[in-house]
Amino acid sequence: MPKPKLAVYWAASCGGCDIAILDIEDKILAVADFFDLCLWPCAADFKYADVRAMDDKSITLTLFNGAIRNSENYEIARLLRGKSVVLAAFGSCATEGGIPGLANLTGKEAILDYVYIKSPSTVNPDKIYPQPRCKVPEGEIYIPEMWNTVRALHQVIDVDYIIPGCPPQSDQIAAVVGAVIDILSTGKPLPPKGTVLGASEKSCCDECPRKRDVKKITKFRRPFEGPTDPDICLMEQGLVCLGPATRSGCGAKCVSAGMPCRGCYSLPANVRDQGAKMVSALASVVDSTDPTEIDRIIATIPDPVGTFYRFSLAESFLRRKQA
Amino acid sequence: MIKVTIDGRDIEVKEETTILNAARELGIKIPTLCYSEFLEPYAVCRICLCEVVRGKRSRLVTACNYPLRDASVSILTNSARVRNLRKLNLELLLAQAPAAKIVQDLAAEYGVTKTRFPIKNPDEKCILCGLCVQVCENLVGAGAIGFSSRGSKREVSTPWGVEPETCILCGACAHFCPTGHIVMTEEADERILHSELTLGPNAAISIPFRQAIPNVPRIDVEHCIHFKTGGCELCSKVCPKDCIDYQMKDEIEDIDVGAIVVATGFQDFDPTPLKQYGYGKYANVLSSIEFEQMNNAASPTGGAIVLENGEEPRSVAILHCIGSRDENNHKYCSRVCCMYALKFAHLIKEKTTAEVYQLYIDMRAFGKGYEEFYHRLLEEGVNVIRGKGAEIAPIGGKFGEEGLLVRCEDTLISKFREIPVDMVVLCTALEARDDSADLARKLNISKGADGWFIEAHPKLAPVSTTTDGVFLAGVCQGPKDIPDAVAQGTAAAGQAMKLMTVGELFLDAAYAAITDEICSGCRICNGLCPYNAISFLEDKKVSEVNAAMCKACGTCAAACPSGAITARHFTDDQIYAQIEAIFA
Numbered sequence: 074m075p076k077p078k079l080a081v082y083w084a085a086s087c088g089g090c091d092i093a094i095l096d097i098e099d100k101i102l103a104v105a106d107f108f109d110l111c112l113w114p115c116a117a118d119f120k121y122a123d124v125r126a127m128d129d130k131s132i133t134l135t136l137f138n139g140a141i142r143n144s145e146n147y148e149i150a151r152l153l154r155g156k157s158v159v160l161a162a163f164g165s166c167a168t169e170g171g172i173p174g175l176a177n178l179t180g181k182e183a184i185l186d187y188v189y190i191k192s193p194s195t196v197n198p199d200k201i202y203p204q205p206r207c208k209v210p211e212g213e214i215y216i217p218e219m220w221n222t223v224r225a226l227h228q229v230i231d232v233d234y235i236i237p238g239c240p241p242q243s244d245q246i247a248a249v250v251g252a253v254i255d256i257l258s259t260g261k262p263l264p265p266k267g268t269v270l271g272a273s274e275k276s277c278c279d280e281c282p283r284k285r286d287v288k289k290i291t292k293f294r295r296p297f298e299g300p301t302d303p304d305i306c307l308m309e310q311g312l313v314c315l316g317p318a319t320r321s322g323c324g325a326k327c328v329s330a331g332m333p334c335r336g337c338y339s340l341p342a343n344v345r346d347q348g349a350k351m352v353s354a355l356a357s358v359v360d361s362t363d364p365t366e367i368d369r370i371i372a373t374i375p376d377p378v379g380t381f382y383r384f385s386l387a388e389s390f391l392r393r394k395q396a
Numbered sequence: 397m398i399k400v401t402i403d404g405r406d407i408e409v410k411e412e413t414t415i416l417n418a419a420r421e422l423g424i425k426i427p428t429l430c431y432s433e434f435l436e437p438y439a440v441c442r443i444c445l446c447e448v449v450r451g452k453r454s455r456l457v458t459a460c461n462y463p464l465r466d467a468s469v470s471i472l473t474n475s476a477r478v479r480n481l482r483k484l485n486l487e488l489l490l491a492q493a494p495a496a497k498i499v500q501d502l503a504a505e506y507g508v509t510k511t512r513f514p515i516k517n518p519d520e521k522c523i524l525c526g527l528c529v530q531v532c533e534n535l536v537g538a539g540a541i542g543f544s545s546r547g548s549k550r551e552v553s554t555p556w557g558v559e560p561e562t563c564i565l566c567g568a569c570a571h572f573c574p575t576g577h578i579v580m581t582e583e584a585d586e587r588i589l590h591s592e593l594t595l596g597p598n599a600a601i602s603i604p605f606r607q608a609i610p611n612v613p614r615i616d617v618e619h620c621i622h623f624k625t626g627g628c629e630l631c632s633k634v635c636p637k638d639c640i641d642y643q644m645k646d647e648i649e650d651i652d653v654g655a656i657v658v659a660t661g662f663q664d665f666d667p668t669p670l671k672q673y674g675y676g677k678y679a680n681v682l683s684s685i686e687f688e689q690m691n692n693a694a695s696p697t698g699g700a701i702v703l704e705n706g707e708e709p710r711s712v713a714i715l716h717c718i719g720s721r722d723e724n725n726h727k728y729c730s731r732v733c734c735m736y737a738l739k740f741a742h743l744i745k746e747k748t749t750a751e752v753y754q755l756y757i758d759m760r761a762f763g764k765g766y767e768e769f770y771h772r773l774l775e776e777g778v779n780v781i782r783g784k785g786a787e788i789a790p791i792g793g794k795f796g797e798e799g800l801l802v803r804c805e806d807t808l809i810s811k812f813r814e815i816p817v818d819m820v821v822l823c824t825a826l827e828a829r830d831d832s833a834d835l836a837r838k839l840n841i842s843k844g845a846d847g848w849f850i851e852a853h854p855k856l857a858p859v860s861t862t863t864d865g866v867f868l869a870g871v872c873q874g875p876k877d878i879p880d881a882v883a884q885g886t887a888a889a890g891q892a893m894k895l896m897t898v899g900e901l902f903l904d905a906a907y908a909a910i911t912d913e914i915c916s917g918c919r920i921c922n923g924l925c926p927y928n929a930i931s932f933l934e935d936k937k938v939s940e941v942n943a944a945m946c947k948a949c950g951t952c953a954a955a956c957p958s959g960a961i962t963a964r965h966f967t968d969d970q971i972y973a974q975i976e977a978i979f980a
Contacts, residue, residue, distance in 0.1 A: 276958035278916035279937075287923040308918075317918035318957035343914060343959025345968065350957045354920045357955035 077133035077257055079108035080124070081163075082153060083115055084146035085173045085223065086139030090164040091115035093240035094136070097247040107254050108133070112153075124152060132157040134253060136236070140166040140173040140387060141224040144205075145217035154230040159253075159263070161270065165239040165337050167226040170387020172239070174223045175379060177386055177393030181221040225388040235269045239337035239384060242323055245271035269339070272322030276341055277334050280325035281316055283307065289360035293373040296332055307333045308358075313380055318344060318351040337384050346390045348381035401470035415446055415459035415471055426459050426473050427482070427502055429489075429574045430525030434535060434630055437461035441525050442485045443502070447472040456481065479506065487511040489523055496521040496575035516548075521577035524550055528569035528578055537627025538562045541569060552577075564624045601631050601640075606694060615642075655892035658849060658861075659869040659885060660835060665719035665726070665825035672787045673718065673822055678800060679704035681788060681820045684736065691743055701747050701819075705798065709818035711751040712744050713802045715785035719825030721757060726825045728846055731875040733823035734760045738769060740821055741778040752778045753815055755785040755804050763877060781815075783807045791816055826875045839866050840927050848874045859888040862947060863927065864901065867891050906965040907946035908953050912938050915960035921952040 083091060091113075095101060111132060112119045135157040141147050154160055165171035176184060189195060189202055205218040226232055236249060249270045256263060264270070278285065285306040294311045301307060307314040307328060315336035316328055323338050340347035361367050374380060382389055399408050402419050409418045414437070419426050429441035437460040444459040449470045459473065472478060486503040491513035493499055503509065526543065529552060533539045540563035544553045554560045570578040600620040603613050621628035622642055632640035664685050667675040675681050680703050682690070693699040703709050714737045720730040734756065741752040759780070761770040774780065783805045791799035802815045828847025836843045841861040842850040849872050852860040859867045869885035870876065876884065895901075908929075910921075917937040921930050929945035930952060932938075941952070941961070953963035 274914055276914075276916040276918065276960075278918040278958075285917060285919045288920055289923060306918075308920075317916065317920060321916065341914065341958040341960075343911075343962075343968070344957075350959065354955045354957035357924050357951070358920055 076109040078111045078131060080112040080132050080135040080153060082112060082137050082149060084139030085142030086166045088115055089240040090138035093243055094246055096243035100247045104250055124156060127156050129155050130158050135160045136163040137226055138163040138167050140170050141226060141229050142173055143217040143219045147229055150226060150230050159233050161234040161236050162226040162232045163236045164241055165237060165384040168235050168237050168339050169385045170223055170225045171384050174387030176223050178378060179394065181219055222393050223387050228388060233266050236271045237269060237320060237339035238323060241271055245322055272320040272338055274342055275321050277316035277319045277321045277325055280321045281328045283328065288358040290358050291360050292370060301331050313374060315351055317354060318347050335383050340385060347385045348389055351381050398464060398467045400464050400467060403473055409464060411465060412463045415462045415464065416444060418464060419459065419473055424473055428460060429523060430527055431460045432527060432572060434633060435530050438526055438530060441523060443482060445478055445481050447475050447478055482506055483508050488513060491515050493520045493523045493575060495519050496523060498575050499523060521575045522552060523575055525574060527572045527574060528552060531568050531572045535628055536566055536568050536621050537625035538564055566621045568621065655865045655895050656839065657867045657869050657888045657892055658872055660829060660872045662826040662871040663829045665827050667718050667822050667824050674788045675822060680800060680818060681822065684821055684823045687740060687821045701744060703818055708748050709750045711817040712819045712821065713753040713755060713815060713817040714740055714821045714823065716756040716823045717784055718822040726827060726846065730826045732877045735766055737823050738773045741773055745776050754778055754780045755783060756780065757784050763879065781806050788820055826871055839863060841866055859884055859891055865895060903944060904948060906948040907943045908941045908948065909962050909964055910939055910941055911960050914958055915939055916958060920955055920957060921961060924951050924955055
């Protein structure tokens with residue numbers, strides 16, 4: 074019997090998710106043993122043509138990381154969806170748009186304009202922009218077309234499972250992969266579609282070792298503005314910590330180290346918009362009844378969209394800046 | 397018990413009873429100067445001299461301290477011998493204290509008009525009875541005064557004649573002084589404001605006001621001599637029922653109750669900031685409550701309506717809507733002023749011959765019988781001017797310095813008017829108490845923008861609040877007159893009774909619930925609940941909503957960052973379904 078096939082793909086991503094997979098250390102050998110790797114651009118040289126040539130549903134598991142930013146991302150997402158039995162959005166970018174999703178605060182033209190014309194390090198007197206099609210002596214060549222809007226994977230194709238995190242923690246990846254191998258080798262039923270793997274139902278606070286009390290915030294501050302008490306809830310110390318509006322599963326690594334949660338483990342089960350929830354929660358604990366004072370306190374939060382929607386802008390209610 | 401004869405009349409008294417007390421029981425008057433029933437008799441004025449006759453022997457004793465011990469004596473309180481000796485004593489006292497009225501009067505009673513003895517000081521009033529010294533030492537316990545020098549130089553003074561540190565300024569010495577030699581004087585010329593006058597007695601032990609419930613006296617610890625020196629205790633000496641307890645302390649008691657009726661009333665609007673009315677500047681500009689106090693039969697004026705100089709006013713202006721119906725102060729109508737202003741006019745008409753001017757915006761005589769009362773007042777000759785009083789100024793000049801000028805616009809004749817009056821009564825607004833916010837927070841009830849507590853529903857639940865078991869009665873919910881306040885109070889009591897009779901509560905099905913499996917105990921919701929329904933369970937590290945206290949306001953559900961709190965019957969799914977239905 075042939076080995077089940079595994080594909081790992083990166084769309085608009087930084088490569089951190091691929092590194093995280095390699096970070097499962099010796100368990101990678103078990104993966105290599107059990108699966109027949111058919112696509113992993115980050116690790117080995119596979120050709121799209123080979124994948125296209127495969128039968129539909131011939132890939133048992135696809136771990137897809139990265140957001141959908143251009144036509145190539147979209148094309149491969151659709152290709153892998155067709156070829157895969159199980160396709161999981163892997164990491165924040167695939168799950169909810171991630172950091173690339175913040176590009177939705179501007180648009181394609183503004184981005185190209187900045188990168189190819191306005192950025193201080195650019196010298197481009199002829200204002201040459203990259204073109205999707207280009208005639209060269211050898212014929213016409215193509216590059217993928219950049220989209221105006223960054224999308225999460227589930228916004229363009231059907232996704233079976235979600236493995237959140239930026240990146241997903243290696244121990245969680247190892248556990249998920251172990252569970253998949255177990256299911257495939259024993260014939261156990263798969264978890265229901267849409268299940269979030271490698272994370273729990275509770276919020277990051279559940280794993281946070283800090284002591285929590287009733288919150289009354291009179292000033293927000295940023296981590297560089299002086300040391301924090303190692304034992305007390307960071308939010309009570311005025312840091313914008315997205316922990317309460319973020320799933321647990323990461324092991325509360327950032328908050329344990331004194332850095333407020335950035336919200337990468339995606340939104341909790343009952344929440345539809347992580348940023349809006351967090352804004353609502355924080356607004357509730359601002360300790361003042363005077364409108365001017367409240368405005369002053371709120372103004373101490375820098376970059377609210379980048380703070381509250383750092384990973385989730387693309388799939389939030391906001392989605393993008395309106396034209 | 398022993399039987400004695402006083403002036404030929406028999407009386408049975410306890411052994412050791414003094415002649416003075418036995419005689420008083422018979423109604424026989426023996427004059428005294430240095431005697432006080434609260435002090436050990438000092439027998440120094442010698443005015444109470446009596447003759448004790450035992451068989452054929454008779455001797456002179458002082459009645460105040462001579463104890464009756466055997467039955468074989470008869471007492472003569474007014475014999476020729478006694479009268480002669482009293483006369484001599486009175487002559488001596490007249491020489492010592494020629495200015496003492498009580499000595500003069502007593503001497504006159506005995507036909508003594510002159511003294512044969514040399515008068516040292518014609519203005520002297522002190523008879524050196526020592527009552528003051530004894531009071532200060534033994535009763536008050538201050539020991540601030542005493543006798544100094546001896547013989548003809550003997551006098552009552554403070555140690556070395558300087559102001560004694562031990563004096564507590566209680567005035568007991570002046571109170572006990574029989575001749576008026578000791579008087580209390582005020583050093584600083586401080587003016588007593590109308591609002592500082594209190595109704596009824598203001599001793600250190602008194603019933604605070606006539607209608608007080610319970611109607612029992614209480615000790616004003618700040619002014620009571622006993623609490624300054626540990627002495628006095630006069631009140632306990634005179635109380636026949638032994639009710640006075642100096643050990644009682646203020647106590648804060650926790651009382652478990654099933655229902656609370658809030659009836660904290662209002663406070664009077666302070667018209668001082670409205671400079672145009674000159675309240676606090678002109679002595680005869682009074683607030684309505686001060687005028688009401690003056691009219692009380694127990695007031696300092698005995699209920700008479702008088703000006704500051706004690707004269708009856710010739711004309712009085714009553715200004716409505718001071719602080720009410722006023723964009724700069726309270727926009728609401730205080731509802732009671734029109735009618736009490738009419739009552740004031742009636743009282744003035746009844747008690748004085750003064751002209752009365754009512755300056756009103758609208759005459760709101762809305763209650764039962766009110767309109768009729770208004771018409772009766774019109775028939776009594778009260779001048780009503782439709783127009784709010786604009787300014788009060790002194791008249792000055794030929795009309796006299798005391799008079800006041802009320803400026804207003806009479807809107808019915810479209811004329812500006814200046815009305816000379818002697819007295820102005822300002823009908824000040826009722827306003828919510830300064831501390832009502834504290835109470836609102838304690839009881840989890842709401843306050844409106846105007847400061848009054850808010851009822852659960854203006855028409856359907858006028859005495860309930862948003863907190864179950866807390867009811868409103870009277871002006872704390874909004875200005876109302878006595879019939880309305882009584883009606884509301886009765887309704888509130890009824891609502892409270894209803895709760896208590898049933899003994900159990902029915903809760904609304906809509907309340908917030910926390911899903912333990914999702915809650916991570918971030919505690920963001922903990923400080924938010926306006927009804928204190930959320931608590932944090934330390935053992936389970938999750939927060940919990942007490943469904944009985946929850947009012948389903950949704951504050952916590954909106955704030956919960958992890959979506960662990962569900963506002964039952966207003967879940968996200970339900971709201972999204974509604975939104976979808978709207979746009980479908």
